[in-house]
Amino acid sequence: MSELRIAVAGAGGRMGRTLLEATLRDGAMSLVAAFDQPGASVQGRDAGELVGKPCGVPVSSDHDAAIALAGCLIDFTRPEASLGHLESCRRHGVAMVIGTTGFDAAGKRAIRAAADEIPIVFAPNMSVGVNLVFRLLDVAARILADGYDVEIVEAHHRHKVDAPSGTALRMGEVVAEALGRDLAACAVYDRQGVTGERAAASIGFATVRGGDIVGDHQVMFCGLGERVEIGHKASSRMPYALGSLRAARFLAQRKSGLFDMQDVLGLR
Template sequence: MARIGIIGSEGRMGQALARAITEAGHEVAGGVDQGGNTAALAEASEALLDFTSPAALETNLHAAIGAGIPILVGTTGLEERHHAMLDSAALAIPVLQTGNTSLGVTLLAHLVREAASRLGPQWDIEVVDMHHRMKVDAPSGTALLLGEAAAAGRGIDLAGNSERGRDGHTGARAEGAIGFASLRGGTVAGEHSVILAGEQERLTLTHVAEDRMIFARGAVAGAAWLIGKPAGRYTMPQVLGL
């Protein structure tokens, strides 16, 4: 049994995490929200779960480092400077950051990488995500995770080979580019498809999230797995042994 602390405990995801921790036979060490004492929570925990905001990342990482415990970060919308913070923290503690903690999405990313590596650049790749109307970032963290998997499979850099926000007369699609489309509406928990379109054939790999509990369960599995690991930057595929 592990004592796991929740940063952002009053939000919908925080409440789901509390249920998932109990479901898995672990103990909720406590929770904090904006303005709370994150350092005190870290001292009472064996691992931290952070699903808050990019603006809070630095404070949360410092709390985990101060207590010498691992942290799993599921916050999306991170920029280069946030990843630099994560890399720095990983020199001192185990850190796992991911755009999606679902075990199903983790396996999907593995399959996308395999497919992209075996099908040539003449197969166009499009990543489509749909989420509830309240989601503020696009493409979603999961869409970017899947795009990175496709790029890794092809041995290319995603930043220099992606197409987003098509509108008007855009010209022909660039060969080898990875396209993104984001849909927002209703109460959709999360739906992601990676389309590989070739000549006269098309392969679609899809994951549908029916409840945010799938993300909470995966996050708890990841946090528990981190306990006892040496300092470093870890990934969800490692949790699954991929």
């Protein structure tokens, strides 16, 4: 198989740099383009130099031209930026791995529509370990069923702009689906003051933001006399980058379609 031609969006950001490092270390991948928003301090610099591995690929501000060079774009930016990159991928026939979170309903519809023309992996978390946790949560929810209160706690760094995290929301969706509930109807995102007793079918969320926490997620099934906890803690962003490269390899065999990491890992 020929090398996969990878473009990285948001190259100067924390996740962008991790993606650069992972791509440049992978012998089956070729970094052909990297870009960031106009005016970014990394503009024009060798993308590899950002992670101590010069590669001769400059960081561009022209995302459309950069994407046209690639076979797959990996994007962990912001929803509004990712949707613009999505249109370029569609126009140039480039596969896309979307790790961006915080899309509204219209954004998700745009992603589904583009998948009719190009292959896309869209997932709230690209970590292999987190996607294993999704499967474990489904099993736990079906076995424990009624009689256990479900609470989800997540913690991230001070710079994260959306809450709860996309991963926490997906955990809630997995549990709700297994229990036959509608998360939109049973989720509780805020508790303050005299709230009254907990609704038995609710799924609670708590959010922590501080420091440089990469990502902690914990789901608690709280019963009478016992508590089952299933969680995941990330100590670096590398698991997300490695999962993204695995997703890119998966897409290399597809012409179109919308997939997530459960598809990539064969967990369906």
